[in-house]
Amino acid sequence: MLHLNAFSQCTPHSQAIGQWKNPLDKMSLGYLDLVMWTHIAKTLERGCLDALFLADIHGIYDGYAGSRNASLTHAVQVPGSDPLLMVSALAAATKNIGFACTYSTTYHAPYECARAFSSLDHFTKGRIGWNIVTSYVKNAEYNGLGTMLPHDERYDRAEEYMEVVYKLWEGSWEEDAATRNLDTEVHSDPAKVHEVNHEGEYFSVSGPHMCEPSPQRTPFLYQAGSSPRGIEFGAKHAEAIFMNFDFKNLSESKEKVRYLRERIEAHGREPKTVKIMMPFTPIVGETDKEALAKQLGFQNYFSTDGLLALFAGHTGIDLHDQDPDLELQNLDSEGMRAFAKRMNGKTVRDYLSDRPVSTMVGSPKNVADKMETLHEIGIDGFVASPIVQPGSHEDLVDLLVPELQSRGLFRKNYVTKTLREHYSGQKNVRTSEHHPSAEYRL
Amino acid sequence: MLHLNAFSQCTPHSQAIGQWKNPLDKMSLGYLDLVMWTHIAKTLERGCLDALFLADIHGIYDGYAGSRNASLTHAVQVPGSDPLLMVSALAAATKNIGFACTYSTTYHAPYECARAFSSLDHFTKGRIGWNIVTSYVKNAEYNGLGTMLPHDERYDRAEEYMEVVYKLWEGSWEEDAATRNLDTEVHSDPAKVHEVNHEGEYFSVSGPHMCEPSPQRTPFLYQAGSSPRGIEFGAKHAEAIFMNFDFKNLSESKEKVRYLRERIEAHGREPKTVKIMMPFTPIVGETDKEALAKQLGFQNYFSTDGLLALFAGHTGIDLHDQDPDLELQNLDSEGMRAFAKRMNGKTVRDYLSDRPVSTMVGSPKNVADKMETLHEIGIDGFVASPIVQPGSHEDLVDLLVPELQSRGLFRKNYVTKTLREHYSGQKNVRTSEHHPSAEYRL
Numbered sequence: 039m040l041h042l043n044a045f046s047q048c049t050p051h052s053q054a055i056g057q058w059k060n061p062l063d064k065m066s067l068g069y070l071d072l073v074m075w076t077h078i079a080k081t082l083e084r085g086c087l088d089a090l091f092l093a094d095i096h097g098i099y100d101g102y103a104g105s106r107n108a109s110l111t112h113a114v115q116v117p118g119s120d121p122l123l124m125v126s127a128l129a130a131a132t133k134n135i136g137f138a139c140t141y142s143t144t145y146h147a148p149y150e151c152a153r154a155f156s157s158l159d160h161f162t163k164g165r166i167g168w169n170i171v172t173s174y175v176k177n178a179e180y181n182g183l184g185t186m187l188p189h190d191e192r193y194d195r196a197e198e199y200m201e202v203v204y205k206l207w208e209g210s211w212e213e214d215a216a217t218r219n220l221d222t223e224v225h226s227d228p229a230k231v232h233e234v235n236h237e238g239e240y241f242s243v244s245g246p247h248m249c250e251p252s253p254q255r256t257p258f259l260y261q262a263g264s265s266p267r268g269i270e271f272g273a274k275h276a277e278a279i280f281m282n283f284d285f286k287n288l289s290e291s292k293e294k295v296r297y298l299r300e301r302i303e304a305h306g307r308e309p310k311t312v313k314i315m316m317p318f319t320p321i322v323g324e325t326d327k328e329a330l331a332k333q334l335g336f337q338n339y340f341s342t343d344g345l346l347a348l349f350a351g352h353t354g355i356d357l358h359d360q361d362p363d364l365e366l367q368n369l370d371s372e373g374m375r376a377f378a379k380r381m382n383g384k385t386v387r388d389y390l391s392d393r394p395v396s397t398m399v400g401s402p403k404n405v406a407d408k409m410e411t412l413h414e415i416g417i418d419g420f421v422a423s424p425i426v427q428p429g430s431h432e433d434l435v436d437l438l439v440p441e442l443q444s445r446g447l448f449r450k451n452y453v454t455k456t457l458r459e460h461y462s463g464q465k466n467v468r469t470s471e472h473h474p475s476a477e478y479r480l
Numbered sequence: 481m482l483h484l485n486a487f488s489q490c491t492p493h494s495q496a497i498g499q500w501k502n503p504l505d506k507m508s509l510g511y512l513d514l515v516m517w518t519h520i521a522k523t524l525e526r527g528c529l530d531a532l533f534l535a536d537i538h539g540i541y542d543g544y545a546g547s548r549n550a551s552l553t554h555a556v557q558v559p560g561s562d563p564l565l566m567v568s569a570l571a572a573a574t575k576n577i578g579f580a581c582t583y584s585t586t587y588h589a590p591y592e593c594a595r596a597f598s599s600l601d602h603f604t605k606g607r608i609g610w611n612i613v614t615s616y617v618k619n620a621e622y623n624g625l626g627t628m629l630p631h632d633e634r635y636d637r638a639e640e641y642m643e644v645v646y647k648l649w650e651g652s653w654e655e656d657a658a659t660r661n662l663d664t665e666v667h668s669d670p671a672k673v674h675e676v677n678h679e680g681e682y683f684s685v686s687g688p689h690m691c692e693p694s695p696q697r698t699p700f701l702y703q704a705g706s707s708p709r710g711i712e713f714g715a716k717h718a719e720a721i722f723m724n725f726d727f728k729n730l731s732e733s734k735e736k737v738r739y740l741r742e743r744i745e746a747h748g749r750e751p752k753t754v755k756i757m758m759p760f761t762p763i764v765g766e767t768d769k770e771a772l773a774k775q776l777g778f779q780n781y782f783s784t785d786g787l788l789a790l791f792a793g794h795t796g797i798d799l800h801d802q803d804p805d806l807e808l809q810n811l812d813s814e815g816m817r818a819f820a821k822r823m824n825g826k827t828v829r830d831y832l833s834d835r836p837v838s839t840m841v842g843s844p845k846n847v848a849d850k851m852e853t854l855h856e857i858g859i860d861g862f863v864a865s866p867i868v869q870p871g872s873h874e875d876l877v878d879l880l881v882p883e884l885q886s887r888g889l890f891r892k893n894y895v896t897k898t899l900r901e902h903y904s905g906q907k908n909v910r911t912s913e914h915h916p917s918a919e920y921r922l
Contacts, residue, residue: 048599050667058660058667066660066667070602072572096595098690106670106688113667117658117692119599127568127603130514149623150587153538157490157561160512161569180686181591182644202624216559218500218508223783225492225500225508225555228548244622246548248540250559341665 040409040447041278041313041419041461042439043138044082044431047093049118053319054425055348056341058113063426066113075124076131078431085435086449088460089136089167090128091260091280091421092121096145097177099351102343103358106177112344114351122154129162136457138167138260138278143199144192145173145183149243151199152206155257156249164253164456164467169260170275172196175351193267198238200275200474205234207255208469209478210247226250232480254467256475258457260315273301274474278313278461280421282396285318285412295416307472313418313461320422320430321399322437329400336425340393349389362387402441410447482851482889483720483755483861483903484881485580486524486873489535491560495761496867497790498783500555505868508555517566518573520873527877528891530902531578531609532570533702533722533863534563538587539619541793544785545800548619554786556793564596571604578899580609580702580720585641586634587615587625591685593641594648597699598691606695606898606909611702612717614638617793635709640680642717642916647676649697650911651920652689668692674922696909698917700899702757715743716916720755720903722863724838727760727854737858749914755860755903762864762872763841764879771842778867782835791831804829844883852889 050058050066058066068074082090098116100106109116125137139158141151158166172192179186187195215230234245261276263269272279279298283291299309321336323329346357353374357364363385366374384392398405409420424430442448454460456467469475492500492508500508510516524532540558542548551558567579581600583593600608614634621628629637657672676687703718705711714721721740725733741751763778765771788799795816799806805827808816826834840847851862866872884890896902898909911917 059662059665072568072603076572096591096690098688106673110668110670110673111666116690117668118690119602120595122565123596123599124568124603126514126566127572130518130569130572145589145592147587147624147626149538149620149625153562154565157565160561161514161566177686178591180684182589182683182685183591184589211559220501223501224553226552226559228552231548231552241624242622243624244619246540248538248558248560 039449040413040442041315042085042087042442042448043089043091043315043419043421044087044434045091045093045317045421045423046078046427047115047118048121048124049115050113052093052115053348053423054336054340055112055114055344056339057336057426060336060339060426062335062429065427068427070119072124072127074427075128078427079128079132079135081428081431081435083132083135085439086452087135087435088419089138089457091138091169092140093169094118094121094140094142095175096142096173096183097175097181099175099347100177101350101354101356102347103356108343108347109351112341112347114344114347122158125158125166126161129165134165134452134455136165136167136258136460137162138169138258138457140169140171142171142173143196144186145178148199148202148241149206152203152247153249156207156247156252159252159254159257160249164458166254167258167260167278167457169262169280170196170200171262189265190267193271195240196271198240201238202234202236202241202243204256204475204478205236206243206245206247208475209480210234210245211251212480213251216250254456254458256469256473258461269298269301273298273307273312274305276312277458277469277473278315278419280315280317283316283412283417285396285398285408288411288415291412291417292415299416305474308470311462311470311472314416315419315421316396316412316417317421317423318396318398319425320405320434320438321397321425322402322405322433324401324437326400326404329404333397333399337393342390345390345393357386360386402437405438406441406445406447409442410445413447481891482855482884483757484527484529484884484890485531485533485757485861485863486520486529486876487533487535487759487863487865488520488869489557489560490563490566491557492555494535494557495790495865496778496782497554497556497786498781499778499868502778502781502868504777504871507869510869512561514566514569517570520869521570521574521577523870523873523877525574525577527881528894529577529877530861531580531899533580533611534582535611536560536563536582536584537617538584538615538625539617539623541617541789542619543792543796543798544789545798550785550789551793554783554789556786556789564600567600567608568603571607576607576894576897578607578609578700578902579604580611580700580899582611582613584613584615585638586628587620590641590644590683591648594645594689595691597645598649598689598694601694601696601699602691606900608696609700609702609720609899611704611722612638612642613704631707632709635713637682638713640682643680644676644678644683644685646698646917646920647678648685648687648689650917651922652676652687653693654922655693658692696898696900698911698915700903711740711743715740715749715754716747718754719900719911719915720757720861722757722759725758725854725859727838727840727850730853730857733854733859734857741858747916750912753904753912753914756858757861757863758838758854758859759863759865760838760840761867762847762876762880763839763867764844764847764875766843766879768842768846771846775839775841779835784832787832787835799828802828804832844879847880848883848887848889851884852887855889
């Protein structure tokens with residue numbers, strides 16, 4: 039069975055830069071409106087999706103043409119709001135779908151992180167996921183959100199961060215600590231609530247955790263690092279790995295999957311228990327022709343300067359005034375290494391015209407065929423980026439999902455309750471015994 | 481016209497320590513349930529209250545008998561969850577009532593604070609308030625949430641913190657910066673989005689703010705400091721001051737109001753524009769007799785050790801094994817000074833038996849008479865603490881509010897939309913021109 043997430047961000051658009059001008063799209067203002075967001079969550083729940091995945095950044099990309107101007111002009115993930123703060127509204131409007139929230143180890147103390155996700159795991163009744171990011175927006179540093187460490191040290195610190203939050207989630211409150219015993223008049227048994235007494239290089243946290251055990255305890259963990267260090271981090275901690283694949287190059291994709299599974303196993307984990315999720319941008323119509331017409335319509339609204347501002351934000355490379363025939367594989371930066379392989383043989387011009395990225399365009403049958411092929415080489419699921427909201431989510435749910443369901447590739451209704459169970463099956467509410475968090479379990 | 485808030489906290493009980501054992505109370509588990517919280521918010525909105533006020537702490541009180549045991553045993557604000565993370569669910573379920581959230585200047589970077597409240601001001605359509613606290617839970621320090629500064633230095637830092645968030649809220653985005661102009665294809669005009677370039681003793685924040693202007697911009701500001709320094713901070717920044725008054729000592733209360741108004745004026749503000757809000761615990765029945773019977777019922781469940789753990793948390797003074805006849809006015813600590821005056825002539829025994837605090841018990845007429853008297857000496861409104869939830873909020877809304885309405889003391893329906901307008905009248909959506917935030921307004 040496949041896993042399906044929809045991607046979004048609390049901003050006019052996350053990837054489909056320029057679509058705010060598209061009359062079909064309502065997110066330019068709608069991103070601030072809980073009515074719009076609950077509509078989206080309910081739509082995705084109608085399609086039995088595992089989760090709504092919410093990206094996030096802190097700050098404004100300012101690396102294109104030496105300023106933030108293009109980011110503001112073209113609404114490149116700005117203005118934006120905090121996605122964590124809208125989840126409870128979506129949880130109250132739904133019963134089954136999960137919420138995967140991006141939250142940075144750089145900008146929040148681990149004690150705060152543990153408290154936030156425990157709170158949300160309670161409020162959602164076990165439907166919260168955490169997309170662990172170590173953050174990359176330089177602008178955030180100038181806003182007093184902590185020093186931007188070098189890439190690898192960011193991961194060293196993140197390793198210790200995970201240790202702290204695991205201790206708080208798994209190792210502080212015993213399962214029956216909140217006993218609420220009316221006979222003994224004990225609400226929480228002090229003998230069953232423990233300090234964590236973490237003393238490390240980056241953090242000093244005594245505990246105890248102030249939240250009682252939530253359904254999942256450790257939220258379901260996503261990670262998307264694609265550098266060698268990022269892959270190791272994901273292979274160790276993630277339960278769903280978010281990774282780009284080229285569906286036109288299946289042998290390379292197959293090798294990538296194999297390598298990932300190998301790294302997961304190297305961390306003492308059952309390779310199949312970690313789900314490999316591929317982001318893509320489906321454009322689905324009743325027929326191939328209708329889908330192509332939709333794609334043509336979207337192409338009118340993509341913004342070149344906006345896309346280059348996003349590119350600069352992701353890679354740190356400023357393509358302003360660059361020769362459009364420059365081959366991207368010749369560029370080098372920390373961020374560039376992350377998707378350099380996808381850029382093999384591509385020019386600046388190709389990058390801009392190949393919009394939206396990783397598109398699968400066609401009838402439900404056509405797109406489902408591609409997904410099935412990727413599933414066969416070991417990809418466990420997909421994260422669908424919308425181009426217009428509403429619209430793209432509805433096409434996903436009303437056109438693509440029924441096709442996947444008819445092939446027996448996707449659930450027809452929710453049989454599981456928590457986000458971890460959606461991925462790992464009934465009764466698997468807690469992290470598995472080989473997950474690093476299990477070491478701290480009481 | 482009076483202003484009315486209801487008080488609560490995302491924990492089994494905030495002040496009514498021990499009521500988790502009362503079969504009428506459902507918050508022992510209900511504090512984690514959005515269905516319970518939306519019920520509470522809708523109930524209070526039915527009563528046309530200005531706001532639901534949500535207290536919060538980070539950490540566990542551990543100052544009684546040298547440990548955290550009593551806090552856990554008696555559920556003294558632990559276990560607890562993050563109130564900020566449930567507000568959007570309450571906002572989605574209501575249309576008018578405001579939400580006043582406690583948020584600490586000690587535990588979050590000002591850039592994060594600005595982003596959080598701008599997000600919530602958008603999601604609530606201008607119904608968010610911020611109860612500014614500088615924090616006092618020693619336990620938080622051991623959890624890596626920043627160093628606990630000495631009391632006055634905490635306020636120095638908080639002063640600078642306010643400057644930063646005002647700059648981000650009021651001085652970064654011009655009103656029409658997010659132009660969404662389809663003709664010029666400009667979403668946000670870079671020329672109208674400004675850096676704030678704050679460089680101070682405690683913070684260095686360049687900006688710009690990443691959120692577009694929200695309805696209120698600066699959230700409606702509450703403050704509850706009662707030390708001399710805390711009073712000055714409130715007189716300068718707060719739009720609602722939360723302060724204890726002894727309704728049995730009207731001349732002293734009148735003098736306290738006079739002093740507060742004087743301090744507000746000393747900061748160049750119109751004294752009447754700042755609302756003085758008094759916390760109290762109404763126990764209302766159809767008749768005095770019924771109310772007294774309710775009070776007797778509640779008294780079965782208060783917990784002595786729990787109350788002493790709360791006392792230790794607030795004052796830093798451990799009354800374990802103290803002579804019950806000890807007079808509290810003889811004790812001294814930073815926290816104690818805050819409510820030393822209320823303790824004049826009172827013993828430990830009195831403190832424990834005088835539960836709940838600042839109670840007004842009786843028929844709607846009886847309680848409304850007291851409120852009216854306090855209103856006449858200059859108190860603008862009240863913050864009602866519940867004893868049992870549900871129950872206390874319903875009594876407030878169904879018994880007390882109609883009595884206040886029939887006297888013309890309280891609104892019969894909402895004529896204003898934003899929280900600031902509920903307090904300050906229609907069209908006053910933004911802070912007033914004499915408020916310190918106005919200095920940074922573009």
